[in-house]
Amino acid sequence: MSTAVAARSDFPALAAPGFVYLDNASTTQAPLAVIEAIAAFYRNGHANVGRGVYGLAERTTAAYEAARAQVARFLGLRHPSELVFTSGATDAINLVVEGWARRRVTAGSRVLTTVLEHHANLLPWQRLTRQHGARLETIDIDEEGRLDLDDAAAKLPGATVLAVTAISNVLGVRMPLPALAALAREHGVCMVVDAAQAVGHEPVDFAAIGCDFMALSAHKMLGPTGIGVLAARRERLLELEPVRVGGGMVREVAALGSDGPSRWREPPWGLEAGTPHIAGAIGMAAAAEYLAALGLPRIAAAEESLVRALLDGLRELEGIRVLGPGPGAARAGIVSFTFASHHPHDVAGLLGELGVAVRAGHHCAVPLMRHLGAPSTVRVSLGPYNDEGDVTALLAGLRHVTRVLA
Numbered sequence: 001m002s003t004a005v006a007a008r009s010d011f012p013a014l015a016a017p018g019f020v021y022l023d024n025a026s027t028t029q030a031p032l033a034v035i036e037a038i039a040a041f042y043r044n045g046h047a048n049v050g051r052g053v054y055g056l057a058e059r060t061t062a063a064y065e066a067a068r069a070q071v072a073r074f075l076g077l078r079h080p081s082e083l084v085f086t087s088g089a090t091d092a093i094n095l096v097v098e099g100w101a102r103r104r105v106t107a108g109s110r111v112l113t114t115v116l117e118h119h120a121n122l123l124p125w126q127r128l129t130r131q132h133g134a135r136l137e138t139i140d141i142d143e144e145g146r147l148d149l150d151d152a153a154a155k156l157p158g159a160t161v162l163a164v165t166a167i168s169n170v171l172g173v174r175m176p177l178p179a180l181a182a183l184a185r186e187h188g189v190c191m192v193v194d195a196a197q198a199v200g201h202e203p204v205d206f207a208a209i210g211c212d213f214m215a216l217s218a219h220k221m222l223g224p225t226g227i228g229v230l231a232a233r234r235e236r237l238l239e240l241e242p243v244r245v246g247g248g249m250v251r252e253v254a255a256l257g258s259d260g261p262s263r264w265r266e267p268p269w270g271l272e273a274g275t276p277h278i279a280g281a282i283g284m285a286a287a288a289e290y291l292a293a294l295g296l297p298r299i300a301a302a303e304e305s306l307v308r309a310l311l312d313g314l315r316e317l318e319g320i321r322v323l324g325p326g327p328g329a330a331r332a333g334i335v336s337f338t339f340a341s342h343h344p345h346d347v348a349g350l351l352g353e354l355g356v357a358v359r360a361g362h363h364c365a366v367p368l369m370r371h372l373g374a375p376s377t378v379r380v381s382l383g384p385y386n387d388e389g390d391v392t393a394l395l396a397g398l399r400h401v402t403r404v405l406a
């Protein structure tokens, strides 16, 4: 019996018989709906956005803004203008750090984060706090990766920023975002959420979470690469200074030789200098539409049931250490593990030869690896097209691989 929510036949990349794709935390495959939306954009001709007055230019601008509105609805934003298109989650976080935090995090300021963060939500903060003589502090986690809310409550007063992931891309542990947001609001702390691993796997409602900024990438939610989103509460968006300036974002250009400043368009357009990834935005909107039609609660329930089967199966393997929480509310569809006597790269390499795609490495989370005392792990991560057959194939592959490596 298949538990996949998405029809495999919707995904040309999964057509090869026997191919088992379990590296969705890295990137997801695109359904035909996304591929066709991007192809149609180029096939029907395109212009640039926000500039031309002829028909094709107006249609292209309308399509780009319709994509913004669709993705904004999908993410629970109050208004499309709260959505800035970026090149991805990394770009979105860097925009917050350089365009908002750089002028607010000063000597003695405190930025709070966790040891679980992907480098995308760590290195920009680490560099900024070092440059400005500020402190980067981590909120405690327990041995399964669950965040200690008491420690968060103790550390939040007086902090400037709380930068936290929604779901760890290594441990699959979910952070208690609404509770954290309530605390952050109470103490006037700007909360930045890295939602890269949550969007597309479970309902994500920006307004309901109650954070200030949220970053994500389209390619992790069945969309194209090179496009992502910075979502922001309107008040914060108005405080955000453009990091890149240039074409398309200027309202008034100061005369050369004058001292006067140039003035930017209002956000989000003032934050999107240059020609945006129009096809990417259209593809991302198609992915949002596809996911919404499948139903995010259904996707989350299916991933949860597959994770249970996966965790049960893994625990029967000899010499394995499964990281992160057991099945339940804190556990999303990402599972990392190590073997006492096999290197993760050997395991992943042999699985790859069997047609089972999983990731091995530090997963761009080196501080977490140090914390766990494991330089690398094998990581299995689910998407809406995975089913019980994929989990069975993985477990059979692992039994074979551990026999071969023994």
Ligand code: PMP
Pocket: 025, 026, 087, 088, 089, 090, 091, 118, 120, 121, 165, 167, 168, 169, 194, 196, 197, 217, 364
């Ligand atoms: N945050 C998390 C939690 C991630 O897993 C990733 C991608 N692995 C990123 C941020 C960065 O995403 P991108 O490379 O698309 O900018």
